[in-house]
Amino acid sequence: MDSLLFKRVLRGLWVVLAGAVLLLALYVLLPLIYPLLLAWMLAYLIHPLVLILKGFKLPGWLAVSLSLLFYIGGTALVLTALITRLVKELIVLLQTFDLHTGEWRDLLLSISRNASIQNIINQINQFYHENPGYHDTIDSNINRTTETVGNAVTELITGFFNMILKLISALPSLGTILMVIVLAAFFISTGWERHNARLTALLPPPLVRPVSEIWSDLRKALVGYLRAQVVLISVTAAIVIIGLLLLGVNSAFVIGLTIGLVDMVPYVGVGVVLFPWALYSYMTGDLGLAIGLLVLYAVILITRQVLEPKVLASSIGLDPLTMLIGMFAGLQLFGMLGLLLGPVLLVILDAFNRAGVFRALHSYIVSGKLH
Template structure:
């Protein structure tokens, strides 16, 4: 190959690399601003999900009642009079738009769906308020008694006695000077923990103050969720008719409707599944910790439920230390009870997880963990939940619109040009 040919080939490769770099930069900017936009639209997403669930509940109850009536009644349907049928045809408006499944069909369904929607909101708000009040009460008690817990010597003496007894059983395996050094080091650790109590209490109080400062934003988001859900129920057909009139591309409109339906099913399973598993884990852990007389059971159960959502750590990351703590305290039965609680919760989760999530999440645990880490880096602690949700949305959009195939073709073409 001559030098001009090599120069042309190198120029083509460089131009291709520049083009793909520009595409990657533009895609990165779109993803970044898209993530920000998704968080802004998240209250509308929650409102739409609750509205759709309310409508589906009403439709399901209506269909169930209708089927029960059909089974219990063997009478034939009354044939309508010809004049009545003709008058109905004249007065009934013609359906020019084929509305998608999941919209309220009549005023009665809209009213019933609105009532169900209000009941769902009241249930969720009551549960959240009750949990927050209970946790705040135990945080106050913990902040008051935390110095006493760390300043006591019973826990330290038990650890030293266990180590001393273990050394005696091994025939004085640990020399006395090492035991004294260990006791001194444990005392220093205890003092450092005691000094950090004030910092911990201050951090908790600052967190509560920050949350109180963000209450107007939280209330505004709740109002947006409530109002958007109501309008999705009351004016769903009007909204769809507006989109049908302004989006002229039928293929794009059908793909968008398919995407919305698919995202609703997946997000409902993912968000509802995470929420249901969180509530079940919290309730089971709270009841179990009360049975084994674990102090501050509400806060501990909350930590257990949050850590249990993580894809790799799981419930063992919290229940095993609790069992060890109980064993050190001399509560052997309580330690065994903590392990039993861990096994019961693990068994129940393994049994109900496939039913709850179904095929909604085709995500590897590593991908879920990476999405959580990115979510925490971008959105803070709320990214633990937002990360997997955004990953599900991105995966569905890429798959439905064939973006993954386009990316594979681009990458394959670039590699082919570079290998020539």
């Protein structure tokens, strides 16, 4: 093998090995240091308010304490109000379901008595009679399908209750972790400039500028991505809530929030809720509600088509198609969590590319020098 090619291959293997070691270190250390990372993020969020309070000649510890109290207390107050409202509307929604149980039973009975359905049932019975050999096979497949569906439903319900039990049992440890995060955020924030200077001093001089550029891009892109998602979800939820209130639907608040969250799912969106609802309303004779739901879906679809490219492009700087590909790839690799992880990883890779990291690695592999 040519000497130059051999050296390039070795440098390429070294880069791959260093990347694998870095990822392994993150995988091992992240469960141990994530409270510290969350504390640093909290300190970063409250830092602007701390600076404002210090401008009023308050001591540093008091400015940090008031900022933490404002952020944590405000978040707890908003979450308490939202949860209270959601619980109230969920109770109303469950009561509404109980009221409509009779209507659904009558609807199923009317469907089963339909002439077309009866004709299909008669044809199936005739097929059974004319082909007795298929009877056992069909019954076996039906039983197997029923058993599979039953097991899936049982596992779903069991998993749900197990999740609740794990959450309840984890409350003491969650409280401890939250206390550690708040205390660490307090100490980090009181010595913000000193801690950041120490972190910067740990970096080799050639890496200071690239790391600073990467952090600047990541901060803008990730905050922009979160802002874009909040804006899009809020717009969808607001349109749904207003539309359902105009249509006279009960529990419009909780339904609107749910549909707003569902709108995050690519390809599916709000149609997975509004279309079946409109179809059910039409079948039950509520033509006005069915038409209203379809009009509401059209309004949401047009609004999203107009807003989404502009919001994503202005907040993140990535093409909407690229973001969609990232969401789909994340969904395939990591499940529902990948809908958030996919775009975040794209943003991180884009920040590395803008900072010239990939170009520098390519230069190192080819020439042995970082440029």
